[in-house]
Amino acid sequence: MGKLKQCWSSMLVLAMVVIGTGAVPITYLQSAVAKGAVCLDGSAPAYHFDKGFGTGVNNWIVHMEGGGWCTDVASCIKRKGTMKGSSKFMNKDFGFSGILGGKQNTNPDFYNWNRIKVRYCDGSSFTGNVAAVNPANKLFFRGARVWRAVIDDLMAKGMKNAQNAILSGCSAGALAAILHCDTFRAILPRTARVKCVSDAGYFIHGKDISGGSYIQSYYSKVVALHGSAKSLPVSCTSKMKPELCFFPQYVVPSMRTPLFVINAAFDSWQIKNVLAPTGVDKRKEWANCKLDLKKCSAAQLKTVQGFRDQMMRALSPIHSTPSRGLFLDSCHAHCQGGSAASWSGAKGPQVANTKISKAVGNWFYGRSAFQKIDCPSPICNPTCPAISTDE
Secondary structure (H helix, E strand, O other), rough: HHHHHHHHHHHHHHHHHHHOOEEEEEEHHHHHHHHEOOOOOOOOOEEEEEEEHHHOEEEEEEEOOOOOOOOOHHHHHHOOOOOOOHHHOOEEEEEEEHHHHHOOOOOOOOOOOOEEEEEOOOOOOOOOOOOOOOOOOOOOHHHHHHHHHHHHHHHHHHHHHEEEEEEEEOOOOHHHHHHHHHHHHHOOOOOOOOOOEEEEOOOOOOOOOOOOOOHHHHHHHHHHHHHHHHHHHHHHHHHHHHHHHHHHHHHHHHHHOOEEHHHHOOOHHHHHHHOOOOOOOOOOOOOOOOOOOOHOHHHHHHHHHHHHHHHHHHHHHHOOOOOEEEEEEEOEOOOOOHHHHOOOOOOOOOOEEEHHHHHHHHHHHHOOOOOOOOOOOHHHOOOOOOOOOOO
16 A cells, blocks of 8 residues: 555656646636626636746737637537636646747747737637627627736736737637737837737638638628627728638738738648538548548649649738738648747748748847748648647
8 A cells, every 4th residue: 555655646746747847827817707708608718827037027928729619509508518618627737838938949039928828718719799698508709808808917917018029829819819919019018019920820711622612601600609790800891791801811901010920831720621621522522631631632632732822812911011921831730839849849840941930030029031932732841740730
């Protein structure tokens, strides 16, 4: 029994050491509940905050978690029983790495900043704002309120004195970074250098394999259910249907704040859900191809290449402004800035012999501009890793 107790004690110590290494504890924003800024299930929003030090004490990076969307009551009810819809199910500690990493050798430009990961629990890219709650389903569509409550709390904790700041995110969180970018800039001190970074959030208004746009109808449902229209940039909604303002290609042209886009030309999520969504692929002819491009037929590869062409056209607003940045690799990946390996690792993706971390850091500090596009095929870049699903 003594040996067993000693074994458990050793395992506990080891677990504490592992969790403590780079792990950042959760902060529940209980004060937001009274403001109606809550997750889908009505629980308090949450974030993880690793305080800055040294020269980074007045620098801030607010990174929004990704995790898709919910489009109807049924999918939102299912979601509220998970950490993507309720803070009750969120892990208490989160290891920071990649763009949020706290080590100088893997994140040289931002390692000592105040680094925040905002948990995603609303299913609308932080755009929902419906006051009423249906007693039948008890769903709260309050993503926009959550975003503002978190930002206000961080301002009170020192971000009001920011000298440098970045609003970033992965996937659905990266889309939120684009949608809230100018508002973030307006909230922070006028004297601060403020920019935004989107990692795999440049979802395109693309055609699917049937010739239609499944993704537009999908976003239309998100916007209608969550009441997102009033939270989207007015510069876009004043010109077109609100669901179209979920597509960065229509929001970016009128953005005033500098934006850096990290994206894969053959984005694995978009290949699966924009180009060949299951709802359109009735015969499941794309079931294998969209998960592994090596399993595509010659005809399918041509269609995939056509998707890259759509991506290139959608990115034209980025090229048109020198203050914007672009790292477009030809990997079949999604969210590449969340791990140290892909952010700055020796085997991470490179474009123009440059790693993501260096491209973003140089761009942010104005050391050099970066708008680089990779070689054109999905097998042309040997630095591309296996499919990435950081979030």
